[in-house]
Amino acid sequence: MRDVELHVVMQAMSDSCRLAIVRQLLQSKGRALACNEVKLEVSKATRSHHFEVLRTAGIIFTEMEGTKCMTSVRRAELDKRFPGLLKLISSRK
Numbered sequence: 001m002r003d004v005e006l007h008v009v010m011q012a013m014s015d016s017c018r019l020a021i022v023r024q025l026l027q028s029k030g031r032a033l034a035c036n037e038v039k040l041e042v043s044k045a046t047r048s049h050h051f052e053v054l055r056t057a058g059i060i061f062t063e064m065e066g067t068k069c070m071t072s073v074r075r076a077e078l079d080k081r082f083p084g085l086l087k088l089i090s091s092r093k
Contacts (some may be wrong), residue, residue, distance in 0.1 A: 001077040004058035008054045009082065013089065015087035017042060018050050022059060027074045032063075032070035 012021055017040060024038050040047055053070065054060045059078065063070045077085055 001060060001074070001081050004011055004081060006082060007027060009059060009078075009085070010059050012053050015050065015053075017046075018054055019089065021054060022073060022089060025060065025071065026075075026086060028072075029071070030075070032065075032072040034070055038071075040046045 014024065020040065021038050035047060035051060038047075040050075042050070045060060051060070051062070055062060058085060060071050061074050062069050064070070073086065075086060
């Protein structure tokens with residue numbers, strides 16, 4: 001996380017779809033969600049693209065559980081690196 005820069009995180013969060021993904025993950029109270037559990041009105045390819053942008057920016061973490069990709073916000077790391085950012089993201093509608 002020390003290599004993750006604020007402008008990269010903010011650029012990733014500038015898209016309303018990616019913002020919706022992060023907000024839904026934050027609302028899951030720390031429970032990882034499968035990509036298909038995140039409600040989005042986009043194609044599968046577009047969904048995959050948005051998740052990849054968030055992973056590359058260091059915002060989310062994805063791990064395999066059987067055949068499912070389970071995704072969660074890197075909450076502890078982001079709170080340490082950018083205090084208050086996730087609170088701001090989750091509080092705005």
